[in-house]
Amino acid sequence: MNTRRSFLQKITAASIAFPLLSFDELREPGQREEQPYDGPVLRVAIMGLGSYGTRVADAMQASQKAKLVGVISGTPSKVQAWQTKYNIPEKNCYNYENFDNIKNNPDIDAVYVITPNALHHDQVIRVAKAGKHAICEKPMALTAREGQEMVDACKKANVQLLVGYRMHFEPKTLEIVRMRKDGELGKILFFQGLSGFRIGDPTQWRLNKQLAGGGAMMDIGIYSINGARYMTGEEPIWVTAEETKTDPVKFKEGVDETIQFQMGFPSGAVASCLSTYSMNNLDRFFLNGTNGYAELQPSTGYGPIKGRTHKGELTQPHNTHQTVQMDEMAGIILEGKRPIIPVDGEEGVRDLKIIDAIYAAVKTGKKVTL
Structure with missing residues (x-):
């Protein structure tokens, strides 16, 4: 009987043909196990808790590199609801009058401004003066002059300004x-x-x-x-x-x-x-x-x-756009990544x-x- 000998010969031939393949590389496509992310995380406060702010917050729950840690809103009931839903601590909750105090909060790295267009200019400049990175929904401002003032303010404060081009x-x-x-x-x-x-x-x-x-x-x-x-x-x-x-x-x-x-x-x-x-x-x-x-x-x-x-x-x-966007923007801010299309x-x-x-x-x- 040469069954055992044939089997061993086949195994030996396979090991010679593929001597460097790991177990993961022998998996079927799509079966590779994802390695847990163990890098820097961008801690984000969302300003403006409307429908799109909610969409971004929900998408960020699947983000690896960005985490929702704070809120800024003029509606106390929304703040309370978000605290419960997203487990946001009281110390990271602000309104439109006092959010300049984020400069004293080391647990917030960036603010995502998702408010009506006319408010972007002043709010982003305040975020920059507080020493935090700014992400702003589009259009970034009402005019190019306003937009340039926002860019200049962020450069002066040595923080980054990104726009929500998902x-x-x-x-x-x-x-x-x-x-x-x-x-x-x-x-x-x-x-x-x-x-x-x-x-x-x-x-x-x-x-x-x-x-x-x-x-x-x-x-x-x-x-x-x-x-x-x-x-x-x-x-x-x-x-x-x-x-x-x-x-x-x-x-x-x-x-x-x-x-x-x-x-x-x-x-x-x-x-x-x-x-x-x-x-x-x-x-x-x-x-x-x-x-x-x-x-x-x-x-x-x-x-x-x-x-x-x-x-x-x-x-x-297809992946949820806002999840990908926040992961990529975290990479830009924290790791200096350069996107294919600027944001x-x-x-x-x-x-x-x-x-x-x-x-x-x-x-x-x-x-x-x-």
């Missing part, structure tokens, strides 16, 4: 950016960005010029502006724009309902975009080059993002310069040079 870490988005950088799309010719939805409650802050700084452009339109920039890999040199308003009662003076805008880039590529608060089913990016194309639809929603290119469907996995304050100012130009083009009816 799509800059989204895998399908990054794959298209990689393809463009590697020349797989050829020379980029055209980008289309459609960003819109039908907004509800007419009394909400997003329809208040003093709090929002505008209308759809200051909320959903910024996605197409930002997307055009990272998809083409260029900064626009001119814009044109036209506003359409069908409901002047709901969309009062200074609150834009729909704006169609175009951008031109140094290479000759052009972008055609739509920002609206009056149409649903508008969440699409399309990038066209001489050698191929890429499409995302939905392109900026909370996910999963779906996409395809001339090579086929994009199959990168710093300067990136926010670039978008604000374009928004300023779009509003100027709407007002004058002329092409505005950047």
